[in-house]
Amino acid sequence: MKKIVVIAGVTASGKTKMGVALAHRFNGEIISADSVAVYRELNIGSAKPSMEEREGIIHHLIDVTSIEEPYHVAQFQKDARAAIAAIHAKGKLPIIVGGTGLYINALVNDYRFEEEVPDVKDSFEGIDDDTLYQMLQERDSEAAQSVHPNNRKRIVRTLNMLQDGKTKTEIHENQKNVALFDACIFFLQTDRVVLYERINKRVDMMMAQGLESEVSCLLHHNPKLFELQALQAIGYREFEPFFNHEISAEARDELIKRNTRRFAKRQITWFKHQTPSQWIDIQSSNAFETVSQRVTQFIQGPTES
Known part of the structure:
Protein backbone atom coordinates (compact mmCIF):
# COMPACT_ATOMS: atom_id res chain seq x y z
CA MET A 1 0.00 0.00 0.00
CA LYS A 2 1.09 3.57 -0.69
CA LYS A 3 2.17 5.61 2.33
CA ILE A 4 0.45 8.74 3.59
CA VAL A 5 0.82 10.87 6.72
CA VAL A 6 -2.21 12.29 8.52
CA ILE A 7 -2.07 15.28 10.86
CA ALA A 8 -5.40 15.39 12.66
CA GLY A 9 -6.38 17.21 15.82
CA VAL A 10 -8.90 19.34 17.59
CA THR A 11 -9.84 22.83 16.52
CA ALA A 12 -7.06 25.39 17.12
CA SER A 13 -4.42 22.72 17.79
CA GLY A 14 -1.92 23.93 15.19
CA LYS A 15 -2.52 21.31 12.49
CA THR A 16 -1.75 23.69 9.60
CA LYS A 17 1.60 24.75 11.02
CA MET A 18 2.61 21.16 11.72
CA GLY A 19 1.52 19.98 8.29
CA VAL A 20 3.39 22.74 6.44
CA ALA A 21 6.57 22.12 8.42
CA LEU A 22 6.41 18.40 7.63
CA ALA A 23 5.77 19.11 3.95
CA HIS A 24 8.94 21.21 3.81
CA ARG A 25 10.99 18.52 5.52
CA PHE A 26 9.66 15.50 3.63
CA ASN A 27 8.94 16.93 0.17
CA GLY A 28 5.21 16.72 0.64
CA GLU A 29 1.97 18.25 -0.52
CA ILE A 30 -1.02 18.82 1.72
CA ILE A 31 -4.57 17.57 1.27
CA SER A 32 -7.05 19.43 3.44
CA ALA A 33 -9.51 17.22 5.33
CA ASP A 34 -11.73 20.06 6.46
CA SER A 35 -15.43 20.02 5.60
CA VAL A 36 -15.69 23.84 5.59
CA ALA A 37 -12.44 24.85 3.87
CA VAL A 38 -13.73 23.30 0.63
CA TYR A 39 -16.06 26.29 0.13
CA ARG A 40 -14.60 29.25 -1.75
CA GLU A 41 -16.78 31.85 0.00
CA LEU A 42 -16.05 30.74 3.58
CA ASN A 43 -12.65 32.07 4.53
CA ILE A 44 -12.44 33.59 7.99
CA GLY A 45 -14.86 31.33 9.87
CA SER A 46 -13.30 28.23 8.34
CA ALA A 47 -9.84 29.19 9.62
CA LYS A 48 -8.65 28.44 6.09
CA PRO A 49 -4.85 28.79 5.87
CA SER A 50 -3.79 31.96 4.07
CA MET A 51 -1.29 31.87 1.21
CA GLU A 52 1.31 33.19 3.65
CA GLU A 53 0.57 30.37 6.10
CA ARG A 54 0.88 27.79 3.31
CA GLU A 55 4.51 28.90 2.77
CA GLY A 56 4.54 27.83 -0.87
CA ILE A 57 3.38 24.29 -0.12
CA ILE A 58 0.72 23.02 -2.52
CA HIS A 59 -2.63 22.53 -0.78
CA HIS A 60 -5.37 20.38 -2.28
CA LEU A 61 -9.14 20.47 -1.62
CA ILE A 62 -9.32 24.07 -0.45
CA ASP A 63 -11.71 26.37 -2.35
CA VAL A 64 -12.96 23.57 -4.59
CA THR A 65 -16.68 24.32 -4.59
CA SER A 66 -19.31 26.98 -3.91
CA ILE A 67 -21.59 27.16 -0.90
CA GLU A 68 -24.44 26.78 -3.39
CA GLU A 69 -23.28 23.20 -4.06
CA PRO A 70 -23.43 20.68 -1.19
CA TYR A 71 -20.13 18.85 -0.63
CA HIS A 72 -20.28 15.54 1.20
CA VAL A 73 -17.91 12.89 2.47
CA ALA A 74 -18.30 10.64 -0.58
CA GLN A 75 -17.17 13.49 -2.85
CA PHE A 76 -14.24 14.24 -0.53
CA GLN A 77 -13.23 10.60 -0.59
CA LYS A 78 -13.16 10.59 -4.40
CA ASP A 79 -11.31 13.93 -4.67
CA ALA A 80 -8.78 13.15 -1.93
CA ARG A 81 -7.89 9.74 -3.33
CA ALA A 82 -7.32 11.33 -6.73
CA ALA A 83 -5.06 13.93 -5.10
CA ILE A 84 -3.10 11.21 -3.29
CA ALA A 85 -2.51 9.40 -6.58
CA ALA A 86 -1.33 12.62 -8.24
CA ILE A 87 1.06 13.42 -5.37
CA HIS A 88 2.52 9.92 -5.36
CA ALA A 89 3.00 10.16 -9.13
CA LYS A 90 5.29 13.14 -8.51
CA GLY A 91 7.32 11.10 -6.04
CA LYS A 92 6.12 13.27 -3.15
CA LEU A 93 4.53 12.52 0.21
CA PRO A 94 0.78 13.13 0.67
CA ILE A 95 0.09 14.79 4.03
CA ILE A 96 -3.56 14.87 5.06
CA VAL A 97 -4.32 17.76 7.41
CA GLY A 98 -7.67 18.31 9.10
CA GLY A 99 -10.00 17.60 11.97
CA THR A 100 -13.01 16.08 10.21
CA GLY A 101 -12.75 12.52 11.52
CA LEU A 102 -15.27 10.96 9.17
CA TYR A 103 -13.45 12.42 6.16
CA ILE A 104 -10.18 10.89 7.33
CA ASN A 105 -11.69 7.48 8.08
CA ALA A 106 -13.52 7.41 4.75
CA LEU A 107 -10.31 8.30 2.94
CA VAL A 108 -7.99 5.84 4.62
CA ASN A 109 -10.41 2.90 4.86
CA ASP A 110 -12.62 1.05 2.40
CA TYR A 111 -15.75 3.09 3.09
CA ARG A 112 -18.43 2.74 0.43
CA PHE A 113 -21.30 5.17 0.33
CA ASN A 174 -20.77 -0.29 3.48
CA GLN A 175 -18.50 1.06 6.23
CA LYS A 176 -15.50 -1.27 6.24
CA ASN A 177 -12.46 -0.50 8.38
CA VAL A 178 -10.13 -2.14 5.86
CA ALA A 179 -7.14 0.14 5.27
CA LEU A 180 -6.47 1.17 1.68
CA PHE A 181 -3.32 3.15 2.53
CA ASP A 182 -0.35 2.62 4.80
CA ALA A 183 -1.19 5.59 7.01
CA CYS A 184 0.78 7.15 9.84
CA ILE A 185 -1.82 9.14 11.78
CA PHE A 186 -1.10 11.78 14.43
CA PHE A 187 -3.65 13.53 16.62
CA LEU A 188 -2.64 16.91 18.07
CA GLN A 189 -4.07 17.70 21.51
CA THR A 190 -3.26 19.29 24.84
CA ASP A 191 -4.68 20.12 28.25
CA ARG A 192 -8.35 20.98 27.89
CA VAL A 193 -8.04 24.30 29.74
CA VAL A 194 -5.26 25.39 27.39
CA LEU A 195 -7.22 24.16 24.38
CA TYR A 196 -10.34 26.07 25.33
CA GLU A 197 -8.28 29.21 25.81
CA ARG A 198 -6.85 28.77 22.30
CA ILE A 199 -10.35 28.29 20.90
CA ASN A 200 -11.67 31.44 22.58
CA LYS A 201 -8.73 33.47 21.29
CA ARG A 202 -9.24 32.12 17.78
CA VAL A 203 -12.89 33.20 17.77
CA ASP A 204 -11.90 36.67 18.98
CA MET A 205 -9.33 36.83 16.19
CA MET A 206 -11.91 35.82 13.59
CA MET A 207 -14.17 38.63 14.70
CA ALA A 208 -11.28 41.08 14.53
CA GLN A 209 -10.50 39.86 11.00
CA GLY A 210 -14.04 40.67 9.86
CA LEU A 211 -16.10 37.48 10.15
CA GLU A 212 -19.30 39.47 10.65
CA SER A 213 -18.66 41.41 7.44
CA GLU A 214 -17.93 38.18 5.57
CA VAL A 215 -21.27 36.68 6.55
CA SER A 216 -23.14 39.95 6.05
CA CYS A 217 -21.84 40.20 2.48
CA LEU A 218 -22.90 36.64 1.73
CA LEU A 219 -26.33 37.29 3.21
CA HIS A 220 -26.70 40.41 1.08
CA HIS A 221 -26.23 38.33 -2.06
CA ASN A 222 -28.40 35.43 -0.87
CA PRO A 223 -31.29 36.13 1.55
CA LYS A 224 -31.73 32.37 1.99
CA LEU A 225 -28.11 31.94 3.01
CA PHE A 226 -28.76 30.03 6.21
CA GLU A 227 -30.76 27.38 4.38
CA LEU A 228 -27.57 26.19 2.70
CA GLN A 229 -25.77 23.12 4.04
CA ALA A 230 -22.44 24.94 4.14
CA LEU A 231 -23.77 27.60 6.51
CA GLN A 232 -24.63 25.00 9.13
CA ALA A 233 -20.97 24.97 10.08
CA ILE A 234 -19.97 26.27 13.50
CA GLY A 235 -18.84 29.86 13.20
CA TYR A 236 -21.47 30.62 10.57
CA ARG A 237 -24.79 29.19 11.72
CA GLU A 238 -24.68 31.30 14.91
CA PHE A 239 -25.06 34.44 12.79
CA GLU A 240 -28.65 33.61 11.83
CA PRO A 241 -30.18 34.54 15.22
CA PHE A 242 -27.84 37.54 15.36
CA PHE A 243 -29.01 38.94 12.01
CA ASN A 244 -32.59 38.16 13.04
CA HIS A 245 -32.02 40.42 16.08
CA GLU A 246 -32.64 37.53 18.45
CA ILE A 247 -29.25 37.69 20.19
CA SER A 248 -26.56 40.32 20.71
CA ALA A 249 -23.10 40.31 19.18
CA GLU A 250 -21.66 39.34 22.55
CA ALA A 251 -24.08 36.42 22.88
CA ARG A 252 -23.29 35.35 19.32
CA ASP A 253 -19.56 35.28 20.01
CA GLU A 254 -20.05 33.29 23.20
CA LEU A 255 -22.29 30.86 21.31
CA ILE A 256 -19.61 30.28 18.70
CA LYS A 257 -17.01 29.70 21.42
CA ARG A 258 -19.29 27.30 23.28
CA ASN A 259 -20.21 25.33 20.17
CA THR A 260 -16.55 25.15 19.10
CA ARG A 261 -15.52 23.87 22.53
CA ARG A 262 -18.25 21.23 22.38
CA PHE A 263 -17.14 20.24 18.89
CA ALA A 264 -13.56 19.88 20.13
CA LYS A 265 -14.79 17.46 22.80
CA ARG A 266 -16.56 15.43 20.13
CA GLN A 267 -13.41 15.42 18.00
CA ILE A 268 -11.42 14.02 20.92
CA THR A 269 -14.02 11.31 21.51
CA TRP A 270 -14.16 10.45 17.80
CA PHE A 271 -10.41 10.03 17.39
CA LYS A 272 -10.09 8.19 20.68
CA HIS A 273 -12.57 5.51 19.61
CA GLN A 274 -12.81 5.64 15.81
CA THR A 275 -9.38 6.53 14.43
CA PRO A 276 -6.29 4.80 15.86
CA SER A 277 -3.60 7.46 16.04
CA GLN A 278 -0.49 8.66 17.84
CA TRP A 279 -1.39 11.47 20.22
CA ILE A 280 0.96 14.44 20.37
CA ASP A 281 0.87 17.13 23.07
CA ILE A 282 1.24 20.45 21.25
CA GLN A 283 2.49 22.08 24.45
CA SER A 284 5.62 19.92 24.31
CA SER A 285 8.69 21.88 23.22
CA ASN A 286 9.79 19.05 20.93
CA ALA A 287 6.38 18.17 19.45
CA PHE A 288 7.49 18.78 15.86
CA GLU A 289 10.74 16.85 16.23
CA THR A 290 8.85 13.95 17.81
CA VAL A 291 6.46 13.80 14.88
CA SER A 292 9.29 14.28 12.40
CA GLN A 293 11.31 11.40 13.83
CA ARG A 294 8.31 9.09 13.71
CA VAL A 295 7.54 10.08 10.12
CA THR A 296 11.16 9.36 9.19
CA GLN A 297 10.89 5.89 10.73
CA PHE A 298 7.56 5.37 8.99
CA ILE A 299 8.92 6.34 5.56
CA GLN A 300 12.08 4.24 5.95
CA GLY A 301 10.17 1.24 7.27
CA PRO A 302 8.66 -1.50 5.13
CA THR A 303 5.51 -0.74 3.18
CA GLU A 304 2.50 -2.72 4.36
CA SER A 305 1.26 -5.22 1.82
Whole structure:
Protein backbone atom coordinates (compact mmCIF):
# COMPACT_ATOMS: atom_id res chain seq x y z
CA MET A 1 0.00 0.00 0.00
CA LYS A 2 1.09 3.57 -0.69
CA LYS A 3 2.17 5.61 2.33
CA ILE A 4 0.45 8.74 3.59
CA VAL A 5 0.82 10.87 6.72
CA VAL A 6 -2.21 12.29 8.52
CA ILE A 7 -2.07 15.28 10.86
CA ALA A 8 -5.40 15.39 12.66
CA GLY A 9 -6.38 17.21 15.82
CA VAL A 10 -8.90 19.34 17.59
CA THR A 11 -9.84 22.83 16.52
CA ALA A 12 -7.06 25.39 17.12
CA SER A 13 -4.42 22.72 17.79
CA GLY A 14 -1.92 23.93 15.19
CA LYS A 15 -2.52 21.31 12.49
CA THR A 16 -1.75 23.69 9.60
CA LYS A 17 1.60 24.75 11.02
CA MET A 18 2.61 21.16 11.72
CA GLY A 19 1.52 19.98 8.29
CA VAL A 20 3.39 22.74 6.44
CA ALA A 21 6.57 22.12 8.42
CA LEU A 22 6.41 18.40 7.63
CA ALA A 23 5.77 19.11 3.95
CA HIS A 24 8.94 21.21 3.81
CA ARG A 25 10.99 18.52 5.52
CA PHE A 26 9.66 15.50 3.63
CA ASN A 27 8.94 16.93 0.17
CA GLY A 28 5.21 16.72 0.64
CA GLU A 29 1.97 18.25 -0.52
CA ILE A 30 -1.02 18.82 1.72
CA ILE A 31 -4.57 17.57 1.27
CA SER A 32 -7.05 19.43 3.44
CA ALA A 33 -9.51 17.22 5.33
CA ASP A 34 -11.73 20.06 6.46
CA SER A 35 -15.43 20.02 5.60
CA VAL A 36 -15.69 23.84 5.59
CA ALA A 37 -12.44 24.85 3.87
CA VAL A 38 -13.73 23.30 0.63
CA TYR A 39 -16.06 26.29 0.13
CA ARG A 40 -14.60 29.25 -1.75
CA GLU A 41 -16.78 31.85 0.00
CA LEU A 42 -16.05 30.74 3.58
CA ASN A 43 -12.65 32.07 4.53
CA ILE A 44 -12.44 33.59 7.99
CA GLY A 45 -14.86 31.33 9.87
CA SER A 46 -13.30 28.23 8.34
CA ALA A 47 -9.84 29.19 9.62
CA LYS A 48 -8.65 28.44 6.09
CA PRO A 49 -4.85 28.79 5.87
CA SER A 50 -3.79 31.96 4.07
CA MET A 51 -1.29 31.87 1.21
CA GLU A 52 1.31 33.19 3.65
CA GLU A 53 0.57 30.37 6.10
CA ARG A 54 0.88 27.79 3.31
CA GLU A 55 4.51 28.90 2.77
CA GLY A 56 4.54 27.83 -0.87
CA ILE A 57 3.38 24.29 -0.12
CA ILE A 58 0.72 23.02 -2.52
CA HIS A 59 -2.63 22.53 -0.78
CA HIS A 60 -5.37 20.38 -2.28
CA LEU A 61 -9.14 20.47 -1.62
CA ILE A 62 -9.32 24.07 -0.45
CA ASP A 63 -11.71 26.37 -2.35
CA VAL A 64 -12.96 23.57 -4.59
CA THR A 65 -16.68 24.32 -4.59
CA SER A 66 -19.31 26.98 -3.91
CA ILE A 67 -21.59 27.16 -0.90
CA GLU A 68 -24.44 26.78 -3.39
CA GLU A 69 -23.28 23.20 -4.06
CA PRO A 70 -23.43 20.68 -1.19
CA TYR A 71 -20.13 18.85 -0.63
CA HIS A 72 -20.28 15.54 1.20
CA VAL A 73 -17.91 12.89 2.47
CA ALA A 74 -18.30 10.64 -0.58
CA GLN A 75 -17.17 13.49 -2.85
CA PHE A 76 -14.24 14.24 -0.53
CA GLN A 77 -13.23 10.60 -0.59
CA LYS A 78 -13.16 10.59 -4.40
CA ASP A 79 -11.31 13.93 -4.67
CA ALA A 80 -8.78 13.15 -1.93
CA ARG A 81 -7.89 9.74 -3.33
CA ALA A 82 -7.32 11.33 -6.73
CA ALA A 83 -5.06 13.93 -5.10
CA ILE A 84 -3.10 11.21 -3.29
CA ALA A 85 -2.51 9.40 -6.58
CA ALA A 86 -1.33 12.62 -8.24
CA ILE A 87 1.06 13.42 -5.37
CA HIS A 88 2.52 9.92 -5.36
CA ALA A 89 3.00 10.16 -9.13
CA LYS A 90 5.29 13.14 -8.51
CA GLY A 91 7.32 11.10 -6.04
CA LYS A 92 6.12 13.27 -3.15
CA LEU A 93 4.53 12.52 0.21
CA PRO A 94 0.78 13.13 0.67
CA ILE A 95 0.09 14.79 4.03
CA ILE A 96 -3.56 14.87 5.06
CA VAL A 97 -4.32 17.76 7.41
CA GLY A 98 -7.67 18.31 9.10
CA GLY A 99 -10.00 17.60 11.97
CA THR A 100 -13.01 16.08 10.21
CA GLY A 101 -12.75 12.52 11.52
CA LEU A 102 -15.27 10.96 9.17
CA TYR A 103 -13.45 12.42 6.16
CA ILE A 104 -10.18 10.89 7.33
CA ASN A 105 -11.69 7.48 8.08
CA ALA A 106 -13.52 7.41 4.75
CA LEU A 107 -10.31 8.30 2.94
CA VAL A 108 -7.99 5.84 4.62
CA ASN A 109 -10.41 2.90 4.86
CA ASP A 110 -12.62 1.05 2.40
CA TYR A 111 -15.75 3.09 3.09
CA ARG A 112 -18.43 2.74 0.43
CA PHE A 113 -21.30 5.17 0.33
CA GLU A 114 -24.77 4.99 -1.09
CA GLU A 115 -25.65 7.75 -3.52
CA GLU A 116 -26.19 10.95 -1.56
CA VAL A 117 -29.88 11.72 -1.10
CA PRO A 118 -30.36 15.40 -2.09
CA ASP A 119 -33.41 16.00 0.09
CA VAL A 120 -33.91 14.35 3.45
CA LYS A 121 -37.10 15.13 5.32
CA ASP A 122 -36.08 16.73 8.61
CA SER A 123 -38.69 15.51 11.04
CA PHE A 124 -36.65 16.91 13.94
CA GLU A 125 -37.05 20.60 13.19
CA GLY A 126 -36.43 22.73 16.26
CA ILE A 127 -33.93 20.30 17.77
CA ASP A 128 -30.32 21.57 17.66
CA ASP A 129 -27.52 19.45 16.18
CA ASP A 130 -25.89 18.57 19.52
CA THR A 131 -29.16 17.26 20.97
CA LEU A 132 -29.97 15.41 17.75
CA TYR A 133 -26.62 13.63 17.73
CA GLN A 134 -27.07 12.73 21.40
CA MET A 135 -30.46 11.22 20.49
CA LEU A 136 -28.75 9.08 17.86
CA GLN A 137 -26.09 7.97 20.33
CA GLU A 138 -28.74 7.00 22.88
CA ARG A 139 -30.84 5.17 20.31
CA ASP A 140 -27.99 3.33 18.63
CA SER A 141 -24.44 4.18 19.65
CA GLU A 142 -23.00 1.88 16.98
CA ALA A 143 -24.94 3.60 14.20
CA ALA A 144 -23.77 6.98 15.53
CA GLN A 145 -20.16 5.95 14.99
CA SER A 146 -20.59 6.16 11.21
CA VAL A 147 -22.00 9.69 11.30
CA HIS A 148 -20.09 12.90 11.85
CA PRO A 149 -21.67 15.01 14.67
CA ASN A 150 -21.87 18.06 12.39
CA ASN A 151 -23.61 16.29 9.51
CA ARG A 152 -27.22 16.98 10.42
CA LYS A 153 -28.56 15.61 7.17
CA ARG A 154 -26.95 12.22 7.71
CA ILE A 155 -27.93 12.17 11.39
CA VAL A 156 -31.55 12.74 10.39
CA ARG A 157 -31.27 10.12 7.68
CA THR A 158 -29.84 7.56 10.12
CA LEU A 159 -32.54 8.26 12.71
CA ASN A 160 -35.17 7.86 10.01
CA MET A 161 -33.60 4.54 8.97
CA LEU A 162 -33.68 3.33 12.57
CA GLN A 163 -37.32 4.34 12.83
CA ASP A 164 -37.99 2.39 9.64
CA GLY A 165 -36.56 -0.72 11.24
CA LYS A 166 -33.14 -0.82 9.60
CA THR A 167 -30.55 -2.86 11.51
CA LYS A 168 -27.04 -1.83 12.53
CA THR A 169 -25.68 -4.26 9.96
CA GLU A 170 -27.66 -2.64 7.16
CA ILE A 171 -26.48 0.81 8.19
CA HIS A 172 -22.85 -0.28 8.51
CA GLU A 173 -22.63 -2.78 5.68
CA ASN A 174 -20.77 -0.29 3.48
CA GLN A 175 -18.50 1.06 6.23
CA LYS A 176 -15.50 -1.27 6.24
CA ASN A 177 -12.46 -0.50 8.38
CA VAL A 178 -10.13 -2.14 5.86
CA ALA A 179 -7.14 0.14 5.27
CA LEU A 180 -6.47 1.17 1.68
CA PHE A 181 -3.32 3.15 2.53
CA ASP A 182 -0.35 2.62 4.80
CA ALA A 183 -1.19 5.59 7.01
CA CYS A 184 0.78 7.15 9.84
CA ILE A 185 -1.82 9.14 11.78
CA PHE A 186 -1.10 11.78 14.43
CA PHE A 187 -3.65 13.53 16.62
CA LEU A 188 -2.64 16.91 18.07
CA GLN A 189 -4.07 17.70 21.51
CA THR A 190 -3.26 19.29 24.84
CA ASP A 191 -4.68 20.12 28.25
CA ARG A 192 -8.35 20.98 27.89
CA VAL A 193 -8.04 24.30 29.74
CA VAL A 194 -5.26 25.39 27.39
CA LEU A 195 -7.22 24.16 24.38
CA TYR A 196 -10.34 26.07 25.33
CA GLU A 197 -8.28 29.21 25.81
CA ARG A 198 -6.85 28.77 22.30
CA ILE A 199 -10.35 28.29 20.90
CA ASN A 200 -11.67 31.44 22.58
CA LYS A 201 -8.73 33.47 21.29
CA ARG A 202 -9.24 32.12 17.78
CA VAL A 203 -12.89 33.20 17.77
CA ASP A 204 -11.90 36.67 18.98
CA MET A 205 -9.33 36.83 16.19
CA MET A 206 -11.91 35.82 13.59
CA MET A 207 -14.17 38.63 14.70
CA ALA A 208 -11.28 41.08 14.53
CA GLN A 209 -10.50 39.86 11.00
CA GLY A 210 -14.04 40.67 9.86
CA LEU A 211 -16.10 37.48 10.15
CA GLU A 212 -19.30 39.47 10.65
CA SER A 213 -18.66 41.41 7.44
CA GLU A 214 -17.93 38.18 5.57
CA VAL A 215 -21.27 36.68 6.55
CA SER A 216 -23.14 39.95 6.05
CA CYS A 217 -21.84 40.20 2.48
CA LEU A 218 -22.90 36.64 1.73
CA LEU A 219 -26.33 37.29 3.21
CA HIS A 220 -26.70 40.41 1.08
CA HIS A 221 -26.23 38.33 -2.06
CA ASN A 222 -28.40 35.43 -0.87
CA PRO A 223 -31.29 36.13 1.55
CA LYS A 224 -31.73 32.37 1.99
CA LEU A 225 -28.11 31.94 3.01
CA PHE A 226 -28.76 30.03 6.21
CA GLU A 227 -30.76 27.38 4.38
CA LEU A 228 -27.57 26.19 2.70
CA GLN A 229 -25.77 23.12 4.04
CA ALA A 230 -22.44 24.94 4.14
CA LEU A 231 -23.77 27.60 6.51
CA GLN A 232 -24.63 25.00 9.13
CA ALA A 233 -20.97 24.97 10.08
CA ILE A 234 -19.97 26.27 13.50
CA GLY A 235 -18.84 29.86 13.20
CA TYR A 236 -21.47 30.62 10.57
CA ARG A 237 -24.79 29.19 11.72
CA GLU A 238 -24.68 31.30 14.91
CA PHE A 239 -25.06 34.44 12.79
CA GLU A 240 -28.65 33.61 11.83
CA PRO A 241 -30.18 34.54 15.22
CA PHE A 242 -27.84 37.54 15.36
CA PHE A 243 -29.01 38.94 12.01
CA ASN A 244 -32.59 38.16 13.04
CA HIS A 245 -32.02 40.42 16.08
CA GLU A 246 -32.64 37.53 18.45
CA ILE A 247 -29.25 37.69 20.19
CA SER A 248 -26.56 40.32 20.71
CA ALA A 249 -23.10 40.31 19.18
CA GLU A 250 -21.66 39.34 22.55
CA ALA A 251 -24.08 36.42 22.88
CA ARG A 252 -23.29 35.35 19.32
CA ASP A 253 -19.56 35.28 20.01
CA GLU A 254 -20.05 33.29 23.20
CA LEU A 255 -22.29 30.86 21.31
CA ILE A 256 -19.61 30.28 18.70
CA LYS A 257 -17.01 29.70 21.42
CA ARG A 258 -19.29 27.30 23.28
CA ASN A 259 -20.21 25.33 20.17
CA THR A 260 -16.55 25.15 19.10
CA ARG A 261 -15.52 23.87 22.53
CA ARG A 262 -18.25 21.23 22.38
CA PHE A 263 -17.14 20.24 18.89
CA ALA A 264 -13.56 19.88 20.13
CA LYS A 265 -14.79 17.46 22.80
CA ARG A 266 -16.56 15.43 20.13
CA GLN A 267 -13.41 15.42 18.00
CA ILE A 268 -11.42 14.02 20.92
CA THR A 269 -14.02 11.31 21.51
CA TRP A 270 -14.16 10.45 17.80
CA PHE A 271 -10.41 10.03 17.39
CA LYS A 272 -10.09 8.19 20.68
CA HIS A 273 -12.57 5.51 19.61
CA GLN A 274 -12.81 5.64 15.81
CA THR A 275 -9.38 6.53 14.43
CA PRO A 276 -6.29 4.80 15.86
CA SER A 277 -3.60 7.46 16.04
CA GLN A 278 -0.49 8.66 17.84
CA TRP A 279 -1.39 11.47 20.22
CA ILE A 280 0.96 14.44 20.37
CA ASP A 281 0.87 17.13 23.07
CA ILE A 282 1.24 20.45 21.25
CA GLN A 283 2.49 22.08 24.45
CA SER A 284 5.62 19.92 24.31
CA SER A 285 8.69 21.88 23.22
CA ASN A 286 9.79 19.05 20.93
CA ALA A 287 6.38 18.17 19.45
CA PHE A 288 7.49 18.78 15.86
CA GLU A 289 10.74 16.85 16.23
CA THR A 290 8.85 13.95 17.81
CA VAL A 291 6.46 13.80 14.88
CA SER A 292 9.29 14.28 12.40
CA GLN A 293 11.31 11.40 13.83
CA ARG A 294 8.31 9.09 13.71
CA VAL A 295 7.54 10.08 10.12
CA THR A 296 11.16 9.36 9.19
CA GLN A 297 10.89 5.89 10.73
CA PHE A 298 7.56 5.37 8.99
CA ILE A 299 8.92 6.34 5.56
CA GLN A 300 12.08 4.24 5.95
CA GLY A 301 10.17 1.24 7.27
CA PRO A 302 8.66 -1.50 5.13
CA THR A 303 5.51 -0.74 3.18
CA GLU A 304 2.50 -2.72 4.36
CA SER A 305 1.26 -5.22 1.82
